[in-house]
Amino acid sequence: MPFELFVALRFLREGRAQTALIFAGASVGVAVIIFLSALIDGLQASLVDKTLGSQAHILLRAPDEAARPLVSSPDALVQVVRPAQRLRTIDQWQQVLRLMERTPGVTAVSPSVSGAGLASRGTASRSIVVRGVEPERFERIIDVPSKLVAGQWRLLGAEAVIGQKLARELGVVVGDTLRVTTADGRADSFLVTGLFDLGTQEVNERWVLVPLRSGQTLLDLVGGVTTLELRVTDLFGAQALAERLSQRTGLVAESWMTLNAQLLVALQSQSSSRYMIQFFVIIAVALGIASVLVVSVVQKSREIGILKAMGTTTPQVMRVFLIQGAVVGLVGSLLGGLMGAGLARFFASLATNPDGSPTFPIQLDAKLFLTASAVAIVTGLLSAVAPARRASGLDPAVVIREA
Amino acid sequence: MKPEPVLRLVGVTKEYGEEVVTRVLHDIDLTLEQGEFAALIGPSGSGKSTLLNIIGLLDRPTSGQVLLQGQDTRGLDEDALARLRARTLGFIFQFHHLMPAFTALENVMMPALAERGWPDERMRTRALELLAQVGLKERAGAYPRQMSGGQQQRVAIARALTMSPALVLADEPTGNLDTGTSAQVFELLRHINREQRMTFLIVTHDPRLAQQCDRIIEVVDGRIVSDRREPRRSG
Numbered sequence: 001m002p003f004e005l006f007v008a009l010r011f012l013r014e015g016r017a018q019t020a021l022i023f024a025g026a027s028v029g030v031a032v033i034i035f036l037s038a039l040i041d042g043l044q045a046s047l048v049d050k051t052l053g054s055q056a057h058i059l060l061r062a063p064d065e066a067a068r069p070l071v072s073s074p075d076a077l078v079q080v081v082r083p084a085q086r087l088r089t090i091d092q093w094q095q096v097l098r099l100m101e102r103t104p105g106v107t108a109v110s111p112s113v114s115g116a117g118l119a120s121r122g123t124a125s126r127s128i129v130v131r132g133v134e135p136e137r138f139e140r141i142i143d144v145p146s147k148l149v150a151g152q153w154r155l156l157g158a159e160a161v162i163g164q165k166l167a168r169e170l171g172v173v174v175g176d177t178l179r180v181t182t183a184d185g186r187a188d189s190f191l192v193t194g195l196f197d198l199g200t201q202e203v204n205e206r207w208v209l210v211p212l213r214s215g216q217t218l219l220d221l222v223g224g225v226t227t228l229e230l231r232v233t234d235l236f237g238a239q240a241l242a243e244r245l246s247q248r249t250g251l252v253a254e255s256w257m258t259l260n261a262q263l264l265v266a267l268q269s270q271s272s273s274r275y276m277i278q279f280f281v282i283i284a285v286a287l288g289i290a291s292v293l294v295v296s297v298v299q300k301s302r303e304i305g306i307l308k309a310m311g312t313t314t315p316q317v318m319r320v321f322l323i324q325g326a327v328v329g330l331v332g333s334l335l336g337g338l339m340g341a342g343l344a345r346f347f348a349s350l351a352t353n354p355d356g357s358p359t360f361p362i363q364l365d366a367k368l369f370l371t372a373s374a375v376a377i378v379t380g381l382l383s384a385v386a387p388a389r390r391a392s393g394l395d396p397a398v399v400i401r402e403a
Numbered sequence: 404m405k406p407e408p409v410l411r412l413v414g415v416t417k418e419y420g421e422e423v424v425t426r427v428l429h430d431i432d433l434t435l436e437q438g439e440f441a442a443l444i445g446p447s448g449s450g451k452s453t454l455l456n457i458i459g460l461l462d463r464p465t466s467g468q469v470l471l472q473g474q475d476t477r478g479l480d481e482d483a484l485a486r487l488r489a490r491t492l493g494f495i496f497q498f499h500h501l502m503p504a505f506t507a508l509e510n511v512m513m514p515a516l517a518e519r520g521w522p523d524e525r526m527r528t529r530a531l532e533l534l535a536q537v538g539l540k541e542r543a544g545a546y547p548r549q550m551s552g553g554q555q556q557r558v559a560i561a562r563a564l565t566m567s568p569a570l571v572l573a574d575e576p577t578g579n580l581d582t583g584t585s586a587q588v589f590e591l592l593r594h595i596n597r598e599q600r601m602t603f604l605i606v607t608h609d610p611r612l613a614q615q616c617d618r619i620i621e622v623v624d625g626r627i628v629s630d631r632r633e634p635r636r637s638g
Contacts, residue, residue: 001521001522002520002521003516003517003519003520003521003522006516006522010504010505011504013504014503014504302500303502303503303504306496306500306502307502307513307517308485309459309461309488309494310488310489310494310513310514310517310562311485311486311487311488311489311490311492311514311517311518311566312485312489312517313481313482313485313486314481314482314485315482316517395461396461397456397459397461397462
C-alpha cells in the first residue's frame with residue numbers, strides 16, 4: 001500500500017465518530033441521488049413507453065402538394081390556392097426503405113398505407129383508420145403481438161387485427177367478419193383474427209390493421225405506401241436523425257418528439273428539477289465532507305507537522321487528504337448505492353396497481369450506480385481540496401513549537 | 404583530505420518583521436564535525452529554537468549559509484528541502500510526537516516510507532533492528548497510548564535513526580521525563596553516538612545533561628557567547 005493511502009486510511013480510522021459521520025453523510029447523499037434517479041428514470045421510461053407503444057419513432061411521408069404560380073412578376077396580383085391534399089405515395093419507396101435499413105441508428109423500417117374509412121357490421125358502423133402493413137415488419141415498430149388481448153397476430157389475405165374498443169363498439173369477436181369501406185366507395189370484408197390494447201384510447205377505437213396489399217387496394221394506392229415508419233436506437237436523438245433523413249430523401253420526416261412536444265416539455269422540466277435537487281444534495285454533501293476534513297486537519301496539525309519535519313513533501317501531504325476525500329466518496333457510493341436501491345425497491349413495493357405492477361415504476365441500472373459513484377468520488381476529491389491545501393501549507397516549525 | 408563537516412553555518416542571521424525588524428540571530432558561525440555530541444544551551448528567548456529550526460531546514464535564514472555535509476541549502480525549494488531533511492536529518496522532539504494512529508513499528512518506518520513511497524521488507528527489518536537497539540523490540544505492535552513516556556521517547560529516537568541521518572537534532576529530548584527515565588534516554592543517545600559515530604546536537608535546559616556532552620555551545624541574545632569542548636570522558 002502506498003504511503004499516502006496508508007496514512008489516509010489510518011487518519012480516517014483514527015477519526016472514528018467524525019469518519020462515521022461523513023461516511024453517513026456521503027451515503028445518504030448518494031442514496032438520495034440514486035433513489036431520485038431511479039424513480040424519475042422509471043417514471044419517464046414508463047411514460048415514453050406508453051406513448052411509443054402505438055407510435056413509430058420517426059415517420060417519413062411524401063411532402064405536401066403545393067401550387068406553383070406560373071406568374072411571378074411583382075406587378076401581378078397572384079392568389080395561391082392551396083390544393084386539397086390527397087393520399088400520396090412515396091416515390092420509389094422500396095429504394096428509400098433499403099436506404100433507411102442501411103442507415104446507422106435505424107433498427108427497423110416498416111412501410112404502410114393509411115387512410116380514413118368506415119367499419120361496419122350489421123347496422124353498427126364506426127369511423128376508422130385503415131392501416132395496411134406487413135405484419136413481420138410492423139411488429140418491430142409497434143409490438144402488437146405482446147399487446148393482444150384476444151386471438152392472434154396474423155394478417156393473411158383478408159384478415160384484420162383491430163382495437164379492443166372498436167371491437168366492443170361494433171360487437172365483434174375474434175372470428176367475425178368486418179366490412180371496411182373507404183371514402184371513395186371501395187369496400188372489402190375482413191376476418192378479425194386478433195384484438196389489441198395498445199394503451200391509447202384513440203388507437204384502440206380506430207385502428208384496423210390489414211395486410212399491406214389489401215390496404216393498397218382499398219385506398220387506391222396499388223404498389224404504393226403513404227408512410228415509412230422507423231424505429232431508432234437513440235430515442236432522444238430521433239429529432240436530429242429525422243432532420244438528417246429529411247434532407248437526404250426530400251421526404252417529410254417527423255419524430256415522436258415533435259408529435260409529442262408537450263410530453264417532451266414535461267419530461268424536460270422533470271429532469272431539470274431532478275438535476276436541481278441532485279445539485280443541491282451534492283453541494284450539501286461536499287460542504288459536509290469539507291468541514292469535517294477541515295476539522296480533522298486542525299486536530300492533526302501536529303502530526304502533519306511531524307510528517308513534514310520527517311521529510312514528507314507538500315504534494316504527499318496534499319494527497320493524504322485528497323485520498324481521504326476520495327475514500328469517503330467511495331464508501332459513500334457503496335453504502336449509498338445499497339441504501340438507494342433498497343429505498344427504491346421498498347417504495348415501489350408500497351404502491352402497486354391491481355395487477356401487481358408498481359404504480360411508481362423504478363429503473364435501477366448499472367450505469368446509474370456507476371454515475372452516482374463517479375459523482376460521489378469526484379465530490380469527495382473536490383471537497384478535500386481546501387482541507388488538503390490547508391494541511392499541506394502547514395509550517396512544521398510553527399506547528400511543532402505550538403504543540 | 405579532511406572530510407566535509409556534517410554541518411557548517413556561515414554568517415547566519417535571522418530577522419523577523421517587516422516594519423519593526425527584530426533580529427533574532429546575529430551572524431552565527433558554527434561547525435559540527437562527524438561524531439560530535441554537542442549540547443546547545445541558552446535561556447529561553449535566546450534564539451536557540453530558531454537556530455535549531457534553521458539547522459533542521461524547517462526555517463530559512465535571512466542571510467548567511469547553511470551547509471549540510473558540504474551541500475549549500477540556499478536556493479532549494481520546499482520539497483527539495485523536505486527530501487534533504489529526510490535523508491540527512493533525524494529529529495527528536497521534547498513531547499516525543501509519535502503519530503497516535505500508528506504502531507511503534509509503523510512510526511519508526513514512517514520516514515523511510517514517506518521517502519520511498521511503498522513499504523518493503525528491508526524497511527521493516529531495519530525498523531525492527533532499531534526498536535531492538537532502543538530495547539523495545541517486543542513492543543513493536545503497540546500504539547503510543549499503550550506505552551510509557553520513556554518508551555515513547557525511545558521509539559522517537561529509533562524513528563530519528565531510521566534514515567541513518569548524518570545529524571540528529573534533539574530538542575529537549577528528556578524535558579518531559581522523570582530523572583531516572585531521563586538518564587536512561589540520555590545514555591541511549593550517548594551509546595548510539597559512540598557506537599555509530601553519529602553526530603548529535605542536543606538542545607537542553609538541564610546543565611547536568613549539558614555537562615555530559617563533549618561540547619557545549621551557549622547562545623545568548625542571538626549570539627554564540629561560548630563554545631567549549633569538554634575533555635572526553637571514557638565510557
